[in-house]
Amino acid sequence: MIRLKENTKSMNMLMTFFSATGNTKKIAKVIQKKLHDSNISVTMLDITSYSSRKEEISLSQYDAVVFGFPIYSMRAPRVCREWLETLDGRGMKCSVFFTYGGFGKDPAHYFIKKLLEKQNFKLVSTAEFLGAHTFNRSGWKAVIDRPNQSDFEVAQDYILKTVRRFLGDDLNELGEFEKPLYDVKQFDQAEKYRFGLITKLPTKDSKNCSMCGLCEKLCPTNAMDMKKGIANNRCIACFRCIANCPDGVLHTNDLSGSWDKKLEMHKTTKEKIDNLESKIYL
């Protein structure tokens, strides 16, 4: 059990997260509650919407920042990386947690550390939490009921350990992550391949659409056109429109046929994926 010092009350933290279908937000909420119960003030900033990432943020009023991202094609989503590139950390301590669907998470830790260091942040910890894979909505079956209570407990432990690093009560430093076998260009290509070939653009079956406009309003990249009923090529296949459509008329192509191939490619099984545990890196 970690005991926090009395002076934690004066610490002012920012937690900013991107969450298209809610997994990352669930972990962020658990962390927020744990901080609140520990008398640590935290400001929440949801950067999922297009407009929120255009607003200027003043980091100087905070002592430390926690970033929460899903893993997209083995890295933080491109739109989040682009947003991070607009920030100057000025030496500020930070931490990053990811949620992911059970595959290829190691490069995300490596690349986010490099990026944050480039932006003058000092990364003190990272963590990864299992979250039902977004593509389960189109036929995959990865870690269906996650994050669950065991993931939430790791999240609570993660934030207390991270706060100790923020406060300087734990002077150890985060080590290096293993360099991925492939370079950035190859990761960029894999990202394009996924968007281009694996997941087709969300499209609506217009018969039952009530034209509520939520798909257009919520799209993190302004890619959805509610009248045409199809996203354009700014779409990042995050499934936010599909997850939030009250009429259930949006869909992508059926991905169930690629599920077995996905397991084979990663030389794993559904059982192994489902038994993965959330993890903290300090």
Ligand SMILES: Cc1cc2nc3c(=O)[nH]c(=O)nc-3n(C[C@H](O)[C@H](O)[C@H](O)COP(=O)(O)O)c2cc1C
């Ligand atoms: C475009 C895209 C790419 C993804 N790539 C990966 C991946 O490389 N590895 C993985 O385990 N999960 C991957 N996922 C699954 C998400 O990381 C996972 O479902 C995450 O918890 C979603 O977070 P959210 O609900 O907060 O949006 C991907 C999801 C999307 C939409």
